[in-house]
Amino acid sequence: MSDYKAFRVELKDKIAHVVINRPEKLNAMNADFWTEIVDIFRWVDDTDEVRVVVLSGAGKHFSSGIDLTMLANAGQYGTDVGRNAEMQRRQILKLQGSFNAVDNCRKPVLAAIQGYCLGGGIDLITACDMRYATVDAKLSIREIDMGLAADVGTLQRLPRIIGDGLARELAYTGRDISGEEARSIGLVNRTFADQAALLAGVFAIAGEIASKSPIAVRGTKRMLDYMRDHRIDDGLEYVATWNAAMLQSADLRVAMAAFMSKQKPEFAD
Missing domain, CATH: 1.10.12.10 (Lyase 2-enoyl-coa Hydratase, Chain  A, domain 2)
Structure with a gap:
């Protein structure tokens, strides 16, 4: 695999394991993350040996969302309002493209979620085919508390997964839900007792998919x-x-x- 700064990628038994690899930063999504994920999923699509993807986070957490340094610098492109808005729109569309690469992948993508899955983490997992979590995982649409509307996929994909009313409640309040509540509302397919059981269970499902035509x-x-x-x-x-x-x-x-x-x-x- 190529060397990545924000990810670790492994291929074994037809399963690509894509790991967000910034555990010291709670797997926050920095500039490297947004560009590398596009390259990784292009490789997944182009590599016949890859039949299914498991997406996880290194350490105790899946992802705490977008790196706050990136968020703090958002919109600072110049003094002209029109030009600033045009640049900001282009940047948002570029970030959307990073998760579209996951959504548009021809191979199934399974998300394994433990610890925090906040903000951009929700955008990412809703672009996956299926989601699995530990019972004590903490999931939240945090953008409302940062003074903005989620803009890279959550508001477009989440209602199709859990229904309009629940999606609105979570988006408007920004409240935390556990892995078990996420399972009860259909956001995740299944929960596991801990991270080891989570990865074992998700890889078992991925292996079954990989064995099919x-x-x-x-x-x-x-x-x-x-x-x-x-x-x-x-x-x-x-x-x-x-x-x-x-x-x-x-x-x-x-x-x-x-x-x-x-x-x-x-x-x-």
């Missing part, structure tokens, strides 16, 4: 993503066209042969 997994993800913004009949039309090509893959024959012989299938990357 990569063609089938990517097609399934594409169809689910497509249905966020389309009607049922649109989705049915799209999957018919998609599978007209994908059903010609050798993976279908491999899967059927393994099923009939009651053996574990082995799929090509």
Whole structure:
């Protein structure tokens, strides 16, 4: 793997483990974070050996959100109001692009959350396919307490995950929720007793996904993503066209042969 300043990346058994690696700063998202995450997920997309991603944070916390140094300097581009606003808009769109890289990844991304997951941490996990947490994790949309509206994905993605009313409550109040409450409202799929159990559990799920046909997994993800913004009949039309090509893959024959012989299938990357 390339050397990163804000991340550690490992690839084993078809699973890419992407670790936010600034534990001494509570994994706050500094300038390196925002540029490196784009490069990492471009590599994930381009590397056939990678079939699934586990995203976690080093140390006691997943992420405390955007680095306060970056936030303090936000908007200081000049004295002209119009030019300052234009530069600020471009910067926000650039940051949005960093998490769009996660959302648009063709491979499933599983977030493993322990300790703090605050502010930008929520933006990040809502761009993932699934989320898992320790029971005592602390999650919060903190932007409201910083005097701004969350602007890199939470307000757009969270209502689709937990519903509009709950998303508004958390965004308006900025209150903390535990991992267990996050599970009860559907923000995380499952909770675990501690960080070791969390990683073991998430890697077990990732391993199960990695054992499936990569063609089938990517097609399934594409169809689910497509249905966020389309009607049922649109989705049915799209999957018919998609599978007209994908059903010609050798993976279908491999899967059927393994099923009939009651053996574990082995799929090509």
